[in-house]
Amino acid sequence: MAVVQKLAEAIEANLHDGDTVAMEGFTHLIPFASGHEIIRQKRKGLTLIRMTPDLIYDQLIGMGAAVKMVFSWGGNPGVGSLHRFRDAYENGWPNKIEIEEHSHAAMANAYDAGAAGLPFAMFKGYRGAELPRVNPNIKEIKCPFTGELLSAVPAVKLDVAFIHAQKADRDGNVLLEGIVGVQKEAVLAAKRSVVTVEEIVDDFGPRSPNAVILPHWTVTSIVKVPGGAHPSYAHGYYTRDNAFYKQWDTIARDRESFSAWIDEHVMRKGPDAFAAFAKRAV
Amino acid sequence: MSANYSPSEMMTIAAARALKNDDVCFVGIGAPSAACNLARLTHAQDIVLIYESGTIDTKPNVLPLSIGDGELCETALFTVSVPEMFRYWLQGGRITTGFLGGAQIDKFANLNTTVVGSYEKPKVRLPGGGGAPEIATSCGQIFITMNHSKRAFVEKLDFITSLGHGKGGDDRKKYGVTTAGPTKVITDLCVLEPDPKTKEMMVASLHPGVTREQVIEATGWAIKFFDKIAEMPPPTDKELKVLRELHARTKAAHGEAA
Numbered sequence: 146m147a148v149v150q151k152l153a154e155a156i157e158a159n160l161h162d163g164d165t166v167a168m169e170g171f172t173h174l175i176p177f178a179s180g181h182e183i184i185r186q187k188r189k190g191l192t193l194i195r196m197t198p199d200l201i202y203d204q205l206i207g208m209g210a211a212v213k214m215v216f217s218w219g220g221n222p223g224v225g226s227l228h229r230f231r232d233a234y235e236n237g238w239p240n241k242i243e244i245e246e247h248s249h250a251a252m253a254n255a256y257d258a259g260a261a262g263l264p265f266a267m268f269k270g271y272r273g274a275e276l277p278r279v280n281p282n283i284k285e286i287k288c289p290f291t292g293e294l295l296s297a298v299p300a301v302k303l304d305v306a307f308i309h310a311q312k313a314d315r316d317g318n319v320l321l322e323g324i325v326g327v328q329k330e331a332v333l334a335a336k337r338s339v340v341t342v343e344e345i346v347d348d349f350g351p352r353s354p355n356a357v358i359l360p361h362w363t364v365t366s367i368v369k370v371p372g373g374a375h376p377s378y379a380h381g382y383y384t385r386d387n388a389f390y391k392q393w394d395t396i397a398r399d400r401e402s403f404s405a406w407i408d409e410h411v412m413r414k415g416p417d418a419f420a421a422f423a424k425r426a427v
Numbered sequence: 428m429s430a431n432y433s434p435s436e437m438m439t440i441a442a443a444r445a446l447k448n449d450d451v452c453f454v455g456i457g458a459p460s461a462a463c464n465l466a467r468l469t470h471a472q473d474i475v476l477i478y479e480s481g482t483i484d485t486k487p488n489v490l491p492l493s494i495g496d497g498e499l500c501e502t503a504l505f506t507v508s509v510p511e512m513f514r515y516w517l518q519g520g521r522i523t524t525g526f527l528g529g530a531q532i533d534k535f536a537n538l539n540t541t542v543v544g545s546y547e548k549p550k551v552r553l554p555g556g557g558g559a560p561e562i563a564t565s566c567g568q569i570f571i572t573m574n575h576s577k578r579a580f581v582e583k584l585d586f587i588t589s590l591g592h593g594k595g596g597d598d599r600k601k602y603g604v605t606t607a608g609p610t611k612v613i614t615d616l617c618v619l620e621p622d623p624k625t626k627e628m629m630v631a632s633l634h635p636g637v638t639r640e641q642v643i644e645a646t647g648w649a650i651k652f653f654d655k656i657a658e659m660p661p662p663t664d665k666e667l668k669v670l671r672e673l674h675a676r677t678k679a680a681h682g683e684a685a
Contacts, residue, residue, distance in 0.1 A: 171480050171509055172495025196509070197557075220554030222493030223456055231552050246541075249479060250513040250561040257510040269518050272602040273537075273590030274560040279546045294603060324480045324495045327509050357508075378497050387492045387681040 147317030147364040149345065152416040155366040156182045159337045163190040164304035167256075167335070168201055170377060171326030172222065172385070175201055176309040178341050178373030178419050181411045184208045194301060196252045196327065200376065200393050203227040204411070207403050209239040217249045224390055228397040238400065246280055251298045256327040258300035259334025270296035306335035309374040310359075311381060312349060313342045317361030320349050323380025325357050337365040341373040343382050343423065370416045372423030383424045432662050434615035435574070436670060437634045439465060440662045442526075442572045442613040451475040451523045453562055456494050458572040459526035461673065462613075464490060468669045477516065479558045481507045489680040490673060498680075513558070517565045525566030527559055527589065528573055531581050534627050534648045535598075536571060536591030536609035536619075538563070539584040546586055556588040563589035564599075568607040575614035581647040592626035616642050618659065622651075632657040 150158070160166065160183060168176050180201040183191075187210075193202050194215040199222065205211055207229030219227055233242040247255070254266035267286055277283040277296075286297040308328040312320045319340050321328060332338045340359070345367070349356075376386035376393075396406045410418070432440075435458075442462035446452060448471040454463045464487060467474050475484045480495035484504035491499050500506050507516070516522065529538035530553050540559060544550030563569055569591075573579055591609045593599055599608055612619040612628055616637045619628040629651040630642055635658060643650055662670075 172493045173480070173497070173500070216555065218555050218557035219552075222495075224492075226552075226554070234552055235549065246555055248556050248560040249509070249558040250518065253510040253513045257514075268514070268561075269565065269603075270561050272560075272564045272604050273587070273593050273599065274556070274563075275541075275546075275587040276556065276560065323497065323500045324482065324506055325508050326480070326495075329508065330510060380497055380500060384497055385493070387496075390492065391681075 147361040147367050149317065149367045149369070152178060152182045152341070152368045152370060153186070155339045155368050156186055159305050159339055159366055160188055162188055165192040165194065165302070166305045166307065167194040167301065167303050167331045168307040169195060169326055169328050169331040170309060170374070171197060171324055173324040173326065173377060174309045174321065174328065174374050174379055175199065175377035176307045176341055176373065177201055177375060177377065178309070178370040178416050179307040179339055180205055182416065183210060184407065184411050194303065196249055197222070198227060198230065200390065203229040203397055204407065206230050206233045206242060207239070207397070208407060211242055212240070213243040213245065215245040215247070217247045217252045221390060221393060224394050229403060232400070245282060246276060247283070247298060248276065251283070251296065252301070253327060255298050255301045256330035256334055259302055260330040263300050265297050265299050267295045267297045301331070301334050303331065303335035304337065306331040306338040308332060308338070309341045309379070311343050311379055313340065313345050313367045314349055315345065315347055317364060317367055319359040319364055319367070320352070321357045329357055329359060332359050332363060338363070339366045339368065340364050341368045341370040343371050343373070343379050345369050370419055372419035372421060373416065375419055375422035383422055386422070432667055434634070436667065437659070437662060438572060438574070438613055438615040439670060440666045441618060441634065441659055442570060443469065443666070445570055445611050445613065446471050446474055446524065448473050451477065451521060453477050453479070453517065453522045453525040453566055455526050455528055456491065458528055460490050461670070462572060463526060464673060465666070465670050468673065469666060477522065479509070479512055481509055481512045483507065483516070488676060490677040492681055513561065517561060520565065522565065523567040525562040525569050527562060527569055527571050529571070529588070531579055531584050532571065532573060532612065533581060533584050533591070535593060535595050536612055536621070536628050537584055537587050537593065538571065538589045538591060539586045541586040541588045543585055559589040563591070563608070564604045564606060566606060569609045571609055571612045573612070573614055575616040575642070575645045577645060577647045580645065592621060595626045596624070616645060627651065629653050630656060632659045634659045635661045
């Protein structure tokens, strides 16, 4: 049964050192406010799972929160590298980080399997590709009916899923719209979930009968953080801050400018700072 | 008419021309996205563009910076979840043409977007494969666009992120793959197509003003040429105008970084 909480309380209650977590959002609705609160609470030893790690994991890794990253595309989309991730992986700053690398199809299937309560996912994948050589979690399985060889990867199983959504209602049901990525699967594959939302409404109002809704009995904690997906975006509220994604390349390139940015924009701020970005789309 | 366009514009325009009106196209970010949208805004108005974020039949007015920009969703016929995208639409065999790029390519159009150097101790850790490993095998055919240089067109890949023609011949079949694989590599100098038998990528046409020597010089293996080499017609005024307007709209929409 979802409870409405302050962000600091939600992270405190749900996330522990050493947890396996996903902060999902395929370019859209990335839960940056939760990521920043995790940095402020100085969580350590996390295994971070995410298809497209992007800036949110660059920030967490740069602050030493992670020991492992499971991913399928680790870059700043359209811009270049994740410099903090690379510094950790290549130079061990601020700590060494292990990686487990997959393809998008593998991870999408693995989330789906996690939500479906399966132990593993299977799909036509990695054919002629080299990742199976370096990732022991990619195996082959034979179809018992046709003999066709398929790829198998373990299901995603999470201690905590973090997502950002447009709306929750008073009962704690959550509505997502637009590019919905693997967020529904992530929440359903997790023991606990923290959902930040743009607004909490009395009623969702007119909607498609096929709307993407996570019912309150699948969500642990709801926090209202308007603008909480910035610099990514919230469909119907505000657009992606592409200029910031480009600026991040400079900010994250060296350790000093990164640390200074985190200090100013994360450590000295709280979730309310995101409100400045919470414009409703016109 | 000569030199009023850049090699990179020629590359995008040549790639756009390769697309047909009835294609269902899986689009990557960057050069592929520009080419696919140029095709849609010129000769292939009914082309179906699909981005891996789940947006199907999208008609963006500006080019997305990332694969999941709001513009893609707002202009799409519909948007599905990412598992549905990879399972039903890609793996299900609904895509005719996939568009890929990479950091390195070899003579059989296998691609590397994972690491330069060894996997365990990379010289450069690249973003990784993303959707490429399954795009490369599930789409009917693959087009690749890349800038032509010795650093990118290499004798041996540091890592095989996605399958092209493998070791050549019918090597794809060995992996249970029945799709055609890379049928065109479009660069800023030329277009490569596979030899029908060996599947080695060979020069099929040169862009206007480009010499064979330039292509040989920019390729890390001993590149071969088909007996008959066509010359790519230069960009038309319309192609250039539409492409430049698309880039100008995109620049304005994304805001220029400091």
